[in-house]
Amino acid sequence: MLSLRLLRAGRAAMLGRAGSRACFSGDSEPRGRVHLTVKPVRSLADELLSIRVAGLSPREPVTLRAQVLTEQDILFESAGQFVADEQGCLDTDRSPSVGGKYRGVVPMGLLWSLAPASIEEPYQRLNKLHLIDSPLYVDVRVYHGHSGSDTLPGPPLATQRIERWYSIPGIRHIRLREGSLRGSIYIPPGDGPFPGVIDLFGDDGGLIAFRACLLASRGFVALALPYFGFEDLQVAMTGFNLEYFEEAVNYLQKHPKVKGPGVGVIGSSKGADLALSMITFLPQVVASVCISGCNANTACELHYKDMLIPGLGYNLNHMVVLDSGILDISNTLDNPNTYKDSIIPLEQAEGHILFVVGEDDKIWNSKYFAEEAIKRLQKHGKDNYELLSYPGAGHCIEPPCSPFRYAKVDRLFGLPVLLGGKAMKHCQAQQDSWQKIQDFLRSHLC
Known part of the structure; x- marks a missing residue:
């Protein structure tokens, strides 16, 4: 039990999640020329997303990762490995994942493949307890190279947080x-x-x-x-x-x-x-x-x-x-x-x-x-x-x-x-x- 707590503490420090149970903190701004765009930034949890990256080098290998920290402090994550096109861009509506948690052209693959991180108990449902007053925060990051799910990928080239809501205003x-x-x-x-x-x-x-x-x-x-x-x-x-x-x-x-x-x-x-x-x-x-x-x-x-x-x-x-x-x-x-x-x-x-x-x-x-x-x-x-x-x-x-x-x-x-x-x-x-x-x-x- 002590070793598990130490693992959680180490992961928490790495993610900068101290002082926040509902979301991550401490992310850097998109670095240099690389731009990650996830739209819409605020959406209902059953809506589709558009995920695009621009400013990469032609044919640059990158890894897209999504992470969610639940209100119960359970970390869910997913990853897809991509190769930028000749213009240094990728669009999950058209670009296939060549590895990671899924393969092929799967626009919503990062959300579909979210699963408890390796330090968590497996097979858990991604639960949102407070459905009205707060969203589920999803952090999407892009990293250089093809990194595995258990590999520290280094600093992100760009990151964006999105909000997934289960209720519209006024519910x-x-x-x-x-x-x-x-x-x-x-x-x-x-x-x-x-x-x-x-x-x-x-x-x-x-x-x-x-x-x-x-x-x-x-x-x-x-x-x-x-x-x-x-x-x-x-x-x-x-x-x-x-x-x-x-x-x-x-x-x-x-x-x-x-x-x-x-x-x-x-x-x-x-x-x-x-x-x-x-x-x-x-x-x-x-x-x-x-x-x-x-x-x-x-x-x-x-x-x-x-x-x-x-x-x-x-x-x-x-x-x-x-x-x-x-x-x-x-x-x-x-x-x-x-x-x-x-x-x-x-x-x-x-x-x-x-x-x-x-x-x-x-x-x-x-x-x-x-x-x-x-x-x-x-x-x-x-x-x-x-x-x-x-x-x-x-x-x-x-x-x-x-x-x-x-x-x-x-x-x-x-x-x-x-x-x-x-x-x-x-x-x-x-x-x-x-x-x-x-x-x-x-x-x-x-």
Whole structure:
């Protein structure tokens, strides 16, 4: 533990980060003839960037680096290696990275490949805690030569700090504690009314609100709804009552800033099968986005009035430990067709459903589950569904520019679990799906 603290202290001194938790300090001004331009300097976290360097020597090898220091003092970094053109310029929209954390022409590669630095615990999510009052600071630097991620690159030729915001000015945030409900609601500026959406994540638990805040910045009243592991909610997934989610739907539907009559829900992983249950049993839910979900109720029982849907279980004998030490649990979830009582009767849903899946999902086979759900809908004469299926994408499909995560540390096992996906294909899926998700919600809520 002492050696880790010493490493952190040394890295902090090198970066000039003393006295600031949210950003770096002590950077030099661009040196001499080299100019680095990142535009826009202030942007929403789901917006694209333009990164250009001018004033280099013809064919000069350089390394572009991005670094983020989170509010938890966790350092994330990325690097791409480039060669300037004959005019001494490079533009990430056209110039390929020839090494580093990614290769090829990937305009947003520096953000897509951000990962915990080597001194940090691996597999962490890049979290922004304070979504309204401060941005995520990203420092972009250009260095001479092709340096590795663990190599001290020397002084930067130029540097620029940019701000990535999760909220536009005027977003209103309310911490929700009403009845049994807990969570955060984000309201766009203006008179409204706006379409209302409930946002659910998976089995990590707690309150995860960055997507809801971005949705509010895009014109939705968004309720980030935790359902376990937060404040006085149940500690673990030991069974859920759909009445809790119904209470959230009714609260949002009656909110004066929400345009009715119906509301939407967006759910990821375990949150996706909850989103399917909500649109099946709660008629006030008229649009459901299910990201990397299952067509059955998973993990624990779901109760609603006098109904009970068993939770689809796991067979840990099918778990594989990879050579890297990462757990592959992709074949552990029981097949819904073997445990039909767990399948959600989607044919009862009158609203519209958007399935978003990655074809390289290694938590479970979400593409297969979406196809099974669609077969069931078709069998009952339903056409109230759409499918976005992405080759090379893994499990955690999040808003664009969210860094790719190959694995995460599982809450139960305490060990890294494979999420799947190929980095660039996964991030392209995030880029493509985000606008389509918003378009789907608007088309059925407005």
